[in-house]
Amino acid sequence: MEHKTRTLSFRNCLLFFTFQVVVAFFLFSALFQVKHGNDQTEPIDVTSKPEEPAKIILLWTWPFGYTFPLNKCPSQFDGTGCFFTANRSLYSEAAAVVLHSRDVCSSRNQLPQAPRPPKQYWVWFTLESPSHNPNTAFMEKLINLTMSYRADSDIFTPYGWLERHDGKENFTMPAKTKLVAWVVSNWNPNSRRIKYYEELKPHLAVDIYGLQHLPLPRPKHIEILSQYKFYLAFENSIHEDYITEKLWHNALSSWALPVVLGPSRSNYERFLPPESFIHVDDFPTAKGLADYLNELDKDDNKYMQHFNWRKHLKPVAPESWNPHYCKVCKAIKDAPSYRTFPSITNWFK
Structure with missing residues:
Protein backbone atom coordinates (compact mmCIF):
# COMPACT_ATOMS: atom_id res chain seq x y z
CA MET A 1 0.00 0.00 0.00
CA THR A 41 8.77 33.93 -41.89
CA GLU A 42 11.54 36.57 -42.10
CA PRO A 43 14.77 35.45 -40.39
CA ILE A 44 16.49 37.90 -38.07
CA ASP A 45 19.72 39.17 -39.64
CA VAL A 46 22.09 39.28 -36.69
CA THR A 47 24.94 40.34 -38.99
CA SER A 48 23.28 43.56 -40.30
CA LYS A 49 25.22 46.77 -39.73
CA PRO A 50 23.72 49.95 -38.30
CA GLU A 51 22.68 52.62 -40.80
CA GLU A 52 25.46 54.87 -42.09
CA PRO A 53 25.60 58.06 -39.99
CA ALA A 54 24.31 61.25 -41.59
CA LYS A 55 26.78 63.44 -43.43
CA ILE A 56 27.17 66.68 -41.48
CA ILE A 57 27.01 69.83 -43.62
CA LEU A 58 28.21 72.88 -41.74
CA LEU A 59 27.10 76.39 -42.67
CA TRP A 60 30.18 78.31 -41.63
CA THR A 61 28.10 81.50 -41.60
CA TRP A 62 24.47 82.32 -42.19
CA PRO A 63 24.36 84.07 -45.61
CA PHE A 64 24.40 87.81 -44.96
CA GLY A 65 23.17 86.96 -41.46
CA TYR A 66 19.82 85.59 -42.69
CA THR A 67 18.66 82.54 -40.75
CA PHE A 68 16.20 79.92 -41.98
CA PRO A 69 15.00 76.46 -40.90
CA LEU A 70 17.58 73.74 -41.41
CA ASN A 71 16.92 70.08 -42.26
CA LYS A 72 13.63 70.97 -43.95
CA CYS A 73 14.50 70.53 -47.59
CA PRO A 74 11.76 70.87 -50.23
CA SER A 75 10.62 67.57 -51.70
CA GLN A 76 12.43 68.09 -55.01
CA PHE A 77 15.77 68.39 -53.20
CA ASP A 78 16.78 65.17 -51.48
CA GLY A 79 18.19 65.98 -48.05
CA THR A 80 18.09 62.43 -46.70
CA GLY A 81 21.30 61.15 -45.22
CA CYS A 82 22.51 64.65 -44.36
CA PHE A 83 22.39 66.81 -41.25
CA PHE A 84 22.65 70.58 -41.72
CA THR A 85 23.97 72.69 -38.90
CA ALA A 86 25.47 76.11 -38.14
CA ASN A 87 27.20 74.81 -35.00
CA ARG A 88 30.94 75.29 -35.55
CA SER A 89 31.78 72.88 -32.75
CA LEU A 90 30.90 70.11 -35.24
CA TYR A 91 33.60 71.27 -37.67
CA SER A 92 35.87 68.27 -37.11
CA GLU A 93 32.98 65.89 -37.90
CA ALA A 94 31.60 67.74 -40.93
CA ALA A 95 31.71 66.11 -44.35
CA ALA A 96 31.35 69.56 -45.94
CA VAL A 97 31.72 73.19 -44.89
CA VAL A 98 29.81 75.78 -46.94
CA LEU A 99 31.64 79.10 -47.14
CA HIS A 100 29.41 81.97 -48.25
CA SER A 101 31.93 84.12 -50.09
CA ARG A 102 30.70 87.57 -49.14
CA ASP A 103 30.78 86.65 -45.43
CA VAL A 104 34.38 85.40 -45.42
CA CYS A 105 36.03 87.51 -48.11
CA SER A 106 37.57 90.22 -45.93
CA SER A 107 40.30 88.03 -44.42
CA ARG A 108 41.79 84.54 -44.49
CA ASN A 109 41.16 84.56 -40.73
CA GLN A 110 37.42 84.31 -41.41
CA LEU A 111 37.89 80.84 -42.87
CA PRO A 112 38.18 77.81 -40.57
CA GLN A 113 41.49 77.95 -38.73
CA ALA A 114 41.60 74.44 -37.27
CA PRO A 115 43.31 71.70 -39.30
CA ARG A 116 41.01 70.33 -41.95
CA PRO A 117 39.85 66.76 -41.42
CA PRO A 118 40.85 64.36 -44.24
CA LYS A 119 38.57 64.51 -47.30
CA GLN A 120 36.39 67.28 -45.88
CA TYR A 121 34.81 69.33 -48.67
CA TRP A 122 35.02 73.11 -48.60
CA VAL A 123 32.19 74.50 -50.74
CA TRP A 124 32.57 78.05 -52.08
CA PHE A 125 29.10 79.60 -52.41
CA THR A 126 28.01 82.87 -53.98
CA LEU A 127 25.00 84.34 -55.74
CA GLU A 128 26.80 87.62 -56.40
CA SER A 129 28.52 88.44 -59.69
CA PRO A 130 32.32 88.66 -60.03
CA SER A 131 31.96 92.45 -59.85
CA HIS A 132 30.74 92.05 -56.26
CA ASN A 133 32.94 89.17 -55.05
CA PRO A 134 36.25 90.66 -53.89
CA ASN A 135 39.34 88.99 -52.44
CA THR A 136 39.01 85.50 -53.81
CA ALA A 137 42.78 85.13 -54.19
CA PHE A 138 43.38 83.89 -50.63
CA MET A 139 41.00 80.98 -51.29
CA GLU A 140 43.23 79.55 -54.01
CA LYS A 141 43.79 75.78 -53.64
CA LEU A 142 41.45 75.62 -50.62
CA ILE A 143 38.09 75.00 -52.32
CA ASN A 144 36.84 71.57 -53.35
CA LEU A 145 33.42 72.39 -54.84
CA THR A 146 31.93 75.53 -56.38
CA MET A 147 28.32 76.53 -55.80
CA SER A 148 26.80 79.47 -57.67
CA TYR A 149 24.36 80.71 -60.32
CA ARG A 150 26.90 79.72 -62.98
CA ALA A 151 25.69 76.69 -64.94
CA ASP A 152 29.20 75.20 -64.90
CA SER A 153 29.34 75.19 -61.09
CA ASP A 154 29.71 71.88 -59.29
CA ILE A 155 26.45 72.79 -57.52
CA PHE A 156 24.20 74.87 -59.78
CA THR A 157 22.07 77.27 -57.73
CA PRO A 158 20.27 79.64 -60.11
CA TYR A 159 17.98 82.44 -59.00
CA GLY A 160 15.11 80.65 -60.72
CA TRP A 161 14.16 78.03 -63.27
CA LEU A 162 11.25 76.74 -65.33
CA GLU A 163 9.22 73.65 -64.56
CA ARG A 164 6.91 71.88 -66.97
CA HIS A 165 3.24 71.44 -66.04
CA ASP A 166 0.44 69.43 -67.62
CA GLY A 167 -1.23 72.40 -69.31
CA LYS A 168 -4.27 72.23 -67.06
CA GLU A 169 -3.25 75.16 -64.88
CA ASN A 170 -5.27 78.33 -65.31
CA PHE A 171 -3.65 80.81 -67.66
CA THR A 172 -4.84 83.99 -65.95
CA MET A 173 -3.19 87.31 -66.55
CA PRO A 174 -3.50 89.84 -63.71
CA ALA A 175 -5.22 93.09 -64.69
CA LYS A 176 -2.64 95.43 -66.23
CA THR A 177 -3.38 99.11 -65.65
CA LYS A 178 0.16 100.54 -65.82
CA LEU A 179 3.00 100.39 -68.33
CA VAL A 180 6.60 99.98 -67.06
CA ALA A 181 8.06 99.38 -63.60
CA TRP A 182 11.64 99.21 -62.37
CA VAL A 183 12.96 98.43 -58.89
CA VAL A 184 16.46 99.77 -58.26
CA SER A 185 18.25 100.83 -55.09
CA ASN A 186 21.91 100.93 -56.14
CA TRP A 187 21.87 104.03 -58.31
CA ASN A 188 25.32 104.20 -59.89
CA PRO A 189 25.34 106.87 -62.63
CA ASN A 190 28.33 105.19 -64.30
CA SER A 191 26.69 101.79 -64.63
CA ARG A 192 25.43 100.60 -67.98
CA ARG A 193 21.85 100.20 -66.75
CA ILE A 194 21.57 103.79 -65.48
CA LYS A 195 23.12 105.16 -68.65
CA TYR A 196 20.66 103.12 -70.73
CA TYR A 197 17.75 104.37 -68.64
CA GLU A 198 18.83 107.97 -69.25
CA GLU A 199 18.57 107.27 -72.99
CA LEU A 200 15.21 105.53 -72.56
CA LYS A 201 13.31 107.92 -70.33
CA PRO A 202 12.67 110.69 -72.93
CA HIS A 203 10.67 108.13 -74.94
CA LEU A 204 9.04 105.95 -72.27
CA ALA A 205 7.37 106.59 -68.91
CA VAL A 206 8.89 104.34 -66.22
CA ASP A 207 7.76 104.11 -62.57
CA ILE A 208 10.86 103.58 -60.43
CA TYR A 209 10.66 101.89 -57.02
CA GLY A 210 13.33 101.50 -54.37
CA LEU A 211 15.69 103.64 -52.33
CA GLN A 212 15.06 107.36 -53.00
CA HIS A 213 12.20 106.43 -55.33
CA LEU A 214 8.63 105.14 -54.95
CA PRO A 215 8.08 102.96 -51.86
CA LEU A 216 7.63 99.23 -52.37
CA PRO A 217 6.51 97.48 -49.15
CA ARG A 218 7.74 93.87 -49.17
CA PRO A 219 4.30 92.34 -48.39
CA LYS A 220 2.86 94.13 -51.44
CA HIS A 221 5.83 93.62 -53.74
CA ILE A 222 4.17 91.30 -56.26
CA GLU A 223 0.76 92.91 -55.87
CA ILE A 224 2.14 96.28 -56.97
CA LEU A 225 4.37 95.00 -59.78
CA SER A 226 1.54 92.84 -61.15
CA GLN A 227 -0.21 96.02 -62.30
CA TYR A 228 2.49 96.63 -64.93
CA LYS A 229 2.76 95.23 -68.44
CA PHE A 230 6.56 95.48 -68.53
CA TYR A 231 9.38 95.26 -66.02
CA LEU A 232 12.95 96.47 -66.55
CA ALA A 233 15.08 93.51 -65.41
CA PHE A 234 18.35 95.42 -65.66
CA GLU A 235 21.27 93.63 -63.97
CA ASN A 236 23.80 95.59 -61.89
CA SER A 237 26.69 93.98 -63.80
CA ILE A 238 27.08 91.92 -66.96
CA HIS A 239 28.41 88.40 -66.52
CA GLU A 240 27.75 84.93 -67.92
CA ASP A 241 24.59 83.30 -66.48
CA TYR A 242 24.05 86.24 -64.11
CA ILE A 243 20.25 86.38 -64.40
CA THR A 244 18.83 87.31 -61.03
CA GLU A 245 15.63 87.79 -59.07
CA LYS A 246 15.04 90.92 -61.16
CA LEU A 247 13.78 88.60 -63.89
CA TRP A 248 12.74 85.46 -62.00
CA HIS A 249 10.89 87.12 -59.14
CA ASN A 250 10.15 90.76 -59.92
CA ALA A 251 9.09 90.20 -63.53
CA LEU A 252 7.96 86.60 -64.04
CA SER A 253 6.31 86.13 -60.65
CA SER A 254 4.23 89.27 -61.30
CA TRP A 255 3.35 88.31 -64.88
CA ALA A 256 5.15 91.35 -66.30
CA LEU A 257 7.01 90.95 -69.57
CA PRO A 258 10.70 91.35 -68.69
CA VAL A 259 12.87 93.77 -70.60
CA VAL A 260 16.37 92.51 -69.91
CA LEU A 261 19.77 94.12 -69.80
CA GLY A 262 22.45 91.61 -68.87
CA PRO A 263 24.36 88.87 -70.69
CA SER A 264 23.66 88.13 -74.34
CA ARG A 265 20.30 86.99 -75.68
CA SER A 266 21.78 83.56 -76.40
CA ASN A 267 22.76 83.28 -72.73
CA TYR A 268 19.20 84.06 -71.62
CA GLU A 269 17.86 81.51 -74.10
CA ARG A 270 19.79 78.76 -72.32
CA PHE A 271 17.23 79.09 -69.53
CA LEU A 272 14.17 80.78 -71.08
CA PRO A 273 12.00 80.56 -74.22
CA PRO A 274 13.04 83.24 -76.76
CA GLU A 275 9.65 84.97 -76.68
CA SER A 276 9.46 85.14 -72.88
CA PHE A 277 11.58 88.30 -72.68
CA ILE A 278 12.65 91.37 -74.65
CA HIS A 279 16.39 92.08 -74.82
CA VAL A 280 17.66 95.64 -75.11
CA ASP A 281 20.22 94.37 -77.64
CA ASP A 282 17.35 93.54 -80.01
CA PHE A 283 17.09 97.26 -80.79
CA PRO A 284 19.75 99.59 -82.18
CA THR A 285 18.64 102.43 -79.91
CA ALA A 286 16.75 102.96 -76.66
CA LYS A 287 14.13 104.84 -78.68
CA GLY A 288 13.60 101.74 -80.83
CA LEU A 289 12.90 99.72 -77.66
CA ALA A 290 10.49 102.36 -76.38
CA ASP A 291 8.62 102.39 -79.69
CA TYR A 292 8.19 98.60 -79.57
CA LEU A 293 6.89 98.63 -75.99
CA ASN A 294 4.39 101.35 -76.86
CA GLU A 295 3.32 99.29 -79.87
CA LEU A 296 2.73 96.20 -77.69
CA ASP A 297 0.76 98.33 -75.25
CA LYS A 298 -1.73 99.09 -78.02
CA ASP A 299 -1.94 95.52 -79.38
CA ASP A 300 -3.17 93.01 -76.78
CA ASN A 301 -2.93 90.02 -79.13
CA LYS A 302 0.69 90.72 -79.95
CA TYR A 303 1.49 91.36 -76.30
CA MET A 304 -0.09 88.07 -75.21
CA GLN A 305 2.02 86.10 -77.68
CA HIS A 306 4.95 86.70 -75.36
CA PHE A 307 3.17 84.55 -72.74
CA ASN A 308 2.28 81.48 -74.81
CA TRP A 309 5.10 79.52 -73.17
CA ARG A 310 3.22 79.60 -69.87
CA LYS A 311 0.72 77.08 -71.23
CA HIS A 312 3.32 74.38 -70.55
CA LEU A 313 5.94 75.97 -68.32
CA LYS A 314 5.90 77.84 -65.04
CA PRO A 315 8.65 79.91 -63.42
CA VAL A 316 9.99 79.01 -59.98
CA ALA A 317 11.82 81.61 -57.91
CA PRO A 318 12.78 80.47 -54.39
CA GLU A 319 12.47 83.22 -51.80
CA SER A 320 14.57 81.40 -49.18
CA TRP A 321 18.20 80.34 -49.01
CA ASN A 322 17.09 76.87 -47.96
CA PRO A 323 16.74 75.27 -51.45
CA HIS A 324 20.25 76.38 -52.39
CA TYR A 325 21.85 74.79 -49.35
CA CYS A 326 19.76 71.65 -49.69
CA LYS A 327 21.50 70.92 -52.99
CA VAL A 328 24.77 70.37 -51.12
CA CYS A 329 23.53 67.07 -49.73
CA LYS A 330 23.16 65.31 -53.08
CA ALA A 331 26.36 66.90 -54.37
CA ILE A 332 28.37 65.52 -51.46
CA LYS A 333 26.89 62.04 -51.86
CA ASP A 334 27.49 62.08 -55.63
CA ALA A 335 30.78 63.99 -55.56
CA PRO A 336 33.54 62.79 -57.88
CA SER A 337 36.94 61.84 -56.55
CA TYR A 338 38.22 64.34 -54.02
CA ARG A 339 40.05 67.24 -55.62
CA THR A 340 40.99 70.84 -54.93
CA PHE A 341 39.86 73.70 -57.17
CA PRO A 342 43.03 75.38 -58.47
CA SER A 343 41.80 78.97 -58.77
CA ILE A 344 38.44 80.54 -57.94
CA THR A 345 39.70 83.87 -59.27
CA ASN A 346 40.51 82.55 -62.75
CA TRP A 347 37.28 80.58 -63.05
CA PHE A 348 34.86 83.13 -61.64
CA LYS A 349 35.40 86.17 -63.82
Whole structure:
Protein backbone atom coordinates (compact mmCIF):
# COMPACT_ATOMS: atom_id res chain seq x y z
CA MET A 1 0.00 0.00 0.00
CA GLU A 2 2.78 2.37 0.89
CA HIS A 3 4.61 1.49 -2.36
CA LYS A 4 1.45 2.18 -4.37
CA THR A 5 1.03 5.55 -2.66
CA ARG A 6 4.61 6.54 -3.46
CA THR A 7 4.06 5.51 -7.11
CA LEU A 8 0.93 7.68 -7.43
CA SER A 9 2.74 10.58 -5.78
CA PHE A 10 5.62 10.27 -8.24
CA ARG A 11 3.23 10.16 -11.21
CA ASN A 12 1.37 13.22 -9.95
CA CYS A 13 4.64 15.14 -9.59
CA LEU A 14 5.70 14.11 -13.09
CA LEU A 15 2.38 15.19 -14.58
CA PHE A 16 2.52 18.51 -12.71
CA PHE A 17 6.07 19.15 -13.90
CA THR A 18 5.15 18.29 -17.49
CA PHE A 19 2.14 20.60 -17.28
CA GLN A 20 4.36 23.47 -16.05
CA VAL A 21 6.82 22.96 -18.90
CA VAL A 22 4.01 23.03 -21.50
CA VAL A 23 2.42 26.15 -19.98
CA ALA A 24 5.81 27.90 -19.79
CA PHE A 25 6.49 27.08 -23.46
CA PHE A 26 3.20 28.58 -24.65
CA LEU A 27 3.60 31.65 -22.43
CA PHE A 28 7.12 32.24 -23.80
CA SER A 29 5.87 31.81 -27.37
CA ALA A 30 3.07 34.31 -26.78
CA LEU A 31 5.40 36.87 -25.26
CA PHE A 32 7.88 36.43 -28.12
CA GLN A 33 5.13 37.02 -30.68
CA VAL A 34 3.92 40.14 -28.89
CA LYS A 35 7.42 41.58 -28.89
CA HIS A 36 8.56 40.52 -32.36
CA GLY A 37 5.29 40.15 -34.28
CA ASN A 38 3.41 37.12 -35.40
CA ASP A 39 5.09 36.88 -38.82
CA GLN A 40 8.19 34.77 -38.22
CA THR A 41 8.77 33.93 -41.89
CA GLU A 42 11.54 36.57 -42.10
CA PRO A 43 14.77 35.45 -40.39
CA ILE A 44 16.49 37.90 -38.07
CA ASP A 45 19.72 39.17 -39.64
CA VAL A 46 22.09 39.28 -36.69
CA THR A 47 24.94 40.34 -38.99
CA SER A 48 23.28 43.56 -40.30
CA LYS A 49 25.22 46.77 -39.73
CA PRO A 50 23.72 49.95 -38.30
CA GLU A 51 22.68 52.62 -40.80
CA GLU A 52 25.46 54.87 -42.09
CA PRO A 53 25.60 58.06 -39.99
CA ALA A 54 24.31 61.25 -41.59
CA LYS A 55 26.78 63.44 -43.43
CA ILE A 56 27.17 66.68 -41.48
CA ILE A 57 27.01 69.83 -43.62
CA LEU A 58 28.21 72.88 -41.74
CA LEU A 59 27.10 76.39 -42.67
CA TRP A 60 30.18 78.31 -41.63
CA THR A 61 28.10 81.50 -41.60
CA TRP A 62 24.47 82.32 -42.19
CA PRO A 63 24.36 84.07 -45.61
CA PHE A 64 24.40 87.81 -44.96
CA GLY A 65 23.17 86.96 -41.46
CA TYR A 66 19.82 85.59 -42.69
CA THR A 67 18.66 82.54 -40.75
CA PHE A 68 16.20 79.92 -41.98
CA PRO A 69 15.00 76.46 -40.90
CA LEU A 70 17.58 73.74 -41.41
CA ASN A 71 16.92 70.08 -42.26
CA LYS A 72 13.63 70.97 -43.95
CA CYS A 73 14.50 70.53 -47.59
CA PRO A 74 11.76 70.87 -50.23
CA SER A 75 10.62 67.57 -51.70
CA GLN A 76 12.43 68.09 -55.01
CA PHE A 77 15.77 68.39 -53.20
CA ASP A 78 16.78 65.17 -51.48
CA GLY A 79 18.19 65.98 -48.05
CA THR A 80 18.09 62.43 -46.70
CA GLY A 81 21.30 61.15 -45.22
CA CYS A 82 22.51 64.65 -44.36
CA PHE A 83 22.39 66.81 -41.25
CA PHE A 84 22.65 70.58 -41.72
CA THR A 85 23.97 72.69 -38.90
CA ALA A 86 25.47 76.11 -38.14
CA ASN A 87 27.20 74.81 -35.00
CA ARG A 88 30.94 75.29 -35.55
CA SER A 89 31.78 72.88 -32.75
CA LEU A 90 30.90 70.11 -35.24
CA TYR A 91 33.60 71.27 -37.67
CA SER A 92 35.87 68.27 -37.11
CA GLU A 93 32.98 65.89 -37.90
CA ALA A 94 31.60 67.74 -40.93
CA ALA A 95 31.71 66.11 -44.35
CA ALA A 96 31.35 69.56 -45.94
CA VAL A 97 31.72 73.19 -44.89
CA VAL A 98 29.81 75.78 -46.94
CA LEU A 99 31.64 79.10 -47.14
CA HIS A 100 29.41 81.97 -48.25
CA SER A 101 31.93 84.12 -50.09
CA ARG A 102 30.70 87.57 -49.14
CA ASP A 103 30.78 86.65 -45.43
CA VAL A 104 34.38 85.40 -45.42
CA CYS A 105 36.03 87.51 -48.11
CA SER A 106 37.57 90.22 -45.93
CA SER A 107 40.30 88.03 -44.42
CA ARG A 108 41.79 84.54 -44.49
CA ASN A 109 41.16 84.56 -40.73
CA GLN A 110 37.42 84.31 -41.41
CA LEU A 111 37.89 80.84 -42.87
CA PRO A 112 38.18 77.81 -40.57
CA GLN A 113 41.49 77.95 -38.73
CA ALA A 114 41.60 74.44 -37.27
CA PRO A 115 43.31 71.70 -39.30
CA ARG A 116 41.01 70.33 -41.95
CA PRO A 117 39.85 66.76 -41.42
CA PRO A 118 40.85 64.36 -44.24
CA LYS A 119 38.57 64.51 -47.30
CA GLN A 120 36.39 67.28 -45.88
CA TYR A 121 34.81 69.33 -48.67
CA TRP A 122 35.02 73.11 -48.60
CA VAL A 123 32.19 74.50 -50.74
CA TRP A 124 32.57 78.05 -52.08
CA PHE A 125 29.10 79.60 -52.41
CA THR A 126 28.01 82.87 -53.98
CA LEU A 127 25.00 84.34 -55.74
CA GLU A 128 26.80 87.62 -56.40
CA SER A 129 28.52 88.44 -59.69
CA PRO A 130 32.32 88.66 -60.03
CA SER A 131 31.96 92.45 -59.85
CA HIS A 132 30.74 92.05 -56.26
CA ASN A 133 32.94 89.17 -55.05
CA PRO A 134 36.25 90.66 -53.89
CA ASN A 135 39.34 88.99 -52.44
CA THR A 136 39.01 85.50 -53.81
CA ALA A 137 42.78 85.13 -54.19
CA PHE A 138 43.38 83.89 -50.63
CA MET A 139 41.00 80.98 -51.29
CA GLU A 140 43.23 79.55 -54.01
CA LYS A 141 43.79 75.78 -53.64
CA LEU A 142 41.45 75.62 -50.62
CA ILE A 143 38.09 75.00 -52.32
CA ASN A 144 36.84 71.57 -53.35
CA LEU A 145 33.42 72.39 -54.84
CA THR A 146 31.93 75.53 -56.38
CA MET A 147 28.32 76.53 -55.80
CA SER A 148 26.80 79.47 -57.67
CA TYR A 149 24.36 80.71 -60.32
CA ARG A 150 26.90 79.72 -62.98
CA ALA A 151 25.69 76.69 -64.94
CA ASP A 152 29.20 75.20 -64.90
CA SER A 153 29.34 75.19 -61.09
CA ASP A 154 29.71 71.88 -59.29
CA ILE A 155 26.45 72.79 -57.52
CA PHE A 156 24.20 74.87 -59.78
CA THR A 157 22.07 77.27 -57.73
CA PRO A 158 20.27 79.64 -60.11
CA TYR A 159 17.98 82.44 -59.00
CA GLY A 160 15.11 80.65 -60.72
CA TRP A 161 14.16 78.03 -63.27
CA LEU A 162 11.25 76.74 -65.33
CA GLU A 163 9.22 73.65 -64.56
CA ARG A 164 6.91 71.88 -66.97
CA HIS A 165 3.24 71.44 -66.04
CA ASP A 166 0.44 69.43 -67.62
CA GLY A 167 -1.23 72.40 -69.31
CA LYS A 168 -4.27 72.23 -67.06
CA GLU A 169 -3.25 75.16 -64.88
CA ASN A 170 -5.27 78.33 -65.31
CA PHE A 171 -3.65 80.81 -67.66
CA THR A 172 -4.84 83.99 -65.95
CA MET A 173 -3.19 87.31 -66.55
CA PRO A 174 -3.50 89.84 -63.71
CA ALA A 175 -5.22 93.09 -64.69
CA LYS A 176 -2.64 95.43 -66.23
CA THR A 177 -3.38 99.11 -65.65
CA LYS A 178 0.16 100.54 -65.82
CA LEU A 179 3.00 100.39 -68.33
CA VAL A 180 6.60 99.98 -67.06
CA ALA A 181 8.06 99.38 -63.60
CA TRP A 182 11.64 99.21 -62.37
CA VAL A 183 12.96 98.43 -58.89
CA VAL A 184 16.46 99.77 -58.26
CA SER A 185 18.25 100.83 -55.09
CA ASN A 186 21.91 100.93 -56.14
CA TRP A 187 21.87 104.03 -58.31
CA ASN A 188 25.32 104.20 -59.89
CA PRO A 189 25.34 106.87 -62.63
CA ASN A 190 28.33 105.19 -64.30
CA SER A 191 26.69 101.79 -64.63
CA ARG A 192 25.43 100.60 -67.98
CA ARG A 193 21.85 100.20 -66.75
CA ILE A 194 21.57 103.79 -65.48
CA LYS A 195 23.12 105.16 -68.65
CA TYR A 196 20.66 103.12 -70.73
CA TYR A 197 17.75 104.37 -68.64
CA GLU A 198 18.83 107.97 -69.25
CA GLU A 199 18.57 107.27 -72.99
CA LEU A 200 15.21 105.53 -72.56
CA LYS A 201 13.31 107.92 -70.33
CA PRO A 202 12.67 110.69 -72.93
CA HIS A 203 10.67 108.13 -74.94
CA LEU A 204 9.04 105.95 -72.27
CA ALA A 205 7.37 106.59 -68.91
CA VAL A 206 8.89 104.34 -66.22
CA ASP A 207 7.76 104.11 -62.57
CA ILE A 208 10.86 103.58 -60.43
CA TYR A 209 10.66 101.89 -57.02
CA GLY A 210 13.33 101.50 -54.37
CA LEU A 211 15.69 103.64 -52.33
CA GLN A 212 15.06 107.36 -53.00
CA HIS A 213 12.20 106.43 -55.33
CA LEU A 214 8.63 105.14 -54.95
CA PRO A 215 8.08 102.96 -51.86
CA LEU A 216 7.63 99.23 -52.37
CA PRO A 217 6.51 97.48 -49.15
CA ARG A 218 7.74 93.87 -49.17
CA PRO A 219 4.30 92.34 -48.39
CA LYS A 220 2.86 94.13 -51.44
CA HIS A 221 5.83 93.62 -53.74
CA ILE A 222 4.17 91.30 -56.26
CA GLU A 223 0.76 92.91 -55.87
CA ILE A 224 2.14 96.28 -56.97
CA LEU A 225 4.37 95.00 -59.78
CA SER A 226 1.54 92.84 -61.15
CA GLN A 227 -0.21 96.02 -62.30
CA TYR A 228 2.49 96.63 -64.93
CA LYS A 229 2.76 95.23 -68.44
CA PHE A 230 6.56 95.48 -68.53
CA TYR A 231 9.38 95.26 -66.02
CA LEU A 232 12.95 96.47 -66.55
CA ALA A 233 15.08 93.51 -65.41
CA PHE A 234 18.35 95.42 -65.66
CA GLU A 235 21.27 93.63 -63.97
CA ASN A 236 23.80 95.59 -61.89
CA SER A 237 26.69 93.98 -63.80
CA ILE A 238 27.08 91.92 -66.96
CA HIS A 239 28.41 88.40 -66.52
CA GLU A 240 27.75 84.93 -67.92
CA ASP A 241 24.59 83.30 -66.48
CA TYR A 242 24.05 86.24 -64.11
CA ILE A 243 20.25 86.38 -64.40
CA THR A 244 18.83 87.31 -61.03
CA GLU A 245 15.63 87.79 -59.07
CA LYS A 246 15.04 90.92 -61.16
CA LEU A 247 13.78 88.60 -63.89
CA TRP A 248 12.74 85.46 -62.00
CA HIS A 249 10.89 87.12 -59.14
CA ASN A 250 10.15 90.76 -59.92
CA ALA A 251 9.09 90.20 -63.53
CA LEU A 252 7.96 86.60 -64.04
CA SER A 253 6.31 86.13 -60.65
CA SER A 254 4.23 89.27 -61.30
CA TRP A 255 3.35 88.31 -64.88
CA ALA A 256 5.15 91.35 -66.30
CA LEU A 257 7.01 90.95 -69.57
CA PRO A 258 10.70 91.35 -68.69
CA VAL A 259 12.87 93.77 -70.60
CA VAL A 260 16.37 92.51 -69.91
CA LEU A 261 19.77 94.12 -69.80
CA GLY A 262 22.45 91.61 -68.87
CA PRO A 263 24.36 88.87 -70.69
CA SER A 264 23.66 88.13 -74.34
CA ARG A 265 20.30 86.99 -75.68
CA SER A 266 21.78 83.56 -76.40
CA ASN A 267 22.76 83.28 -72.73
CA TYR A 268 19.20 84.06 -71.62
CA GLU A 269 17.86 81.51 -74.10
CA ARG A 270 19.79 78.76 -72.32
CA PHE A 271 17.23 79.09 -69.53
CA LEU A 272 14.17 80.78 -71.08
CA PRO A 273 12.00 80.56 -74.22
CA PRO A 274 13.04 83.24 -76.76
CA GLU A 275 9.65 84.97 -76.68
CA SER A 276 9.46 85.14 -72.88
CA PHE A 277 11.58 88.30 -72.68
CA ILE A 278 12.65 91.37 -74.65
CA HIS A 279 16.39 92.08 -74.82
CA VAL A 280 17.66 95.64 -75.11
CA ASP A 281 20.22 94.37 -77.64
CA ASP A 282 17.35 93.54 -80.01
CA PHE A 283 17.09 97.26 -80.79
CA PRO A 284 19.75 99.59 -82.18
CA THR A 285 18.64 102.43 -79.91
CA ALA A 286 16.75 102.96 -76.66
CA LYS A 287 14.13 104.84 -78.68
CA GLY A 288 13.60 101.74 -80.83
CA LEU A 289 12.90 99.72 -77.66
CA ALA A 290 10.49 102.36 -76.38
CA ASP A 291 8.62 102.39 -79.69
CA TYR A 292 8.19 98.60 -79.57
CA LEU A 293 6.89 98.63 -75.99
CA ASN A 294 4.39 101.35 -76.86
CA GLU A 295 3.32 99.29 -79.87
CA LEU A 296 2.73 96.20 -77.69
CA ASP A 297 0.76 98.33 -75.25
CA LYS A 298 -1.73 99.09 -78.02
CA ASP A 299 -1.94 95.52 -79.38
CA ASP A 300 -3.17 93.01 -76.78
CA ASN A 301 -2.93 90.02 -79.13
CA LYS A 302 0.69 90.72 -79.95
CA TYR A 303 1.49 91.36 -76.30
CA MET A 304 -0.09 88.07 -75.21
CA GLN A 305 2.02 86.10 -77.68
CA HIS A 306 4.95 86.70 -75.36
CA PHE A 307 3.17 84.55 -72.74
CA ASN A 308 2.28 81.48 -74.81
CA TRP A 309 5.10 79.52 -73.17
CA ARG A 310 3.22 79.60 -69.87
CA LYS A 311 0.72 77.08 -71.23
CA HIS A 312 3.32 74.38 -70.55
CA LEU A 313 5.94 75.97 -68.32
CA LYS A 314 5.90 77.84 -65.04
CA PRO A 315 8.65 79.91 -63.42
CA VAL A 316 9.99 79.01 -59.98
CA ALA A 317 11.82 81.61 -57.91
CA PRO A 318 12.78 80.47 -54.39
CA GLU A 319 12.47 83.22 -51.80
CA SER A 320 14.57 81.40 -49.18
CA TRP A 321 18.20 80.34 -49.01
CA ASN A 322 17.09 76.87 -47.96
CA PRO A 323 16.74 75.27 -51.45
CA HIS A 324 20.25 76.38 -52.39
CA TYR A 325 21.85 74.79 -49.35
CA CYS A 326 19.76 71.65 -49.69
CA LYS A 327 21.50 70.92 -52.99
CA VAL A 328 24.77 70.37 -51.12
CA CYS A 329 23.53 67.07 -49.73
CA LYS A 330 23.16 65.31 -53.08
CA ALA A 331 26.36 66.90 -54.37
CA ILE A 332 28.37 65.52 -51.46
CA LYS A 333 26.89 62.04 -51.86
CA ASP A 334 27.49 62.08 -55.63
CA ALA A 335 30.78 63.99 -55.56
CA PRO A 336 33.54 62.79 -57.88
CA SER A 337 36.94 61.84 -56.55
CA TYR A 338 38.22 64.34 -54.02
CA ARG A 339 40.05 67.24 -55.62
CA THR A 340 40.99 70.84 -54.93
CA PHE A 341 39.86 73.70 -57.17
CA PRO A 342 43.03 75.38 -58.47
CA SER A 343 41.80 78.97 -58.77
CA ILE A 344 38.44 80.54 -57.94
CA THR A 345 39.70 83.87 -59.27
CA ASN A 346 40.51 82.55 -62.75
CA TRP A 347 37.28 80.58 -63.05
CA PHE A 348 34.86 83.13 -61.64
CA LYS A 349 35.40 86.17 -63.82
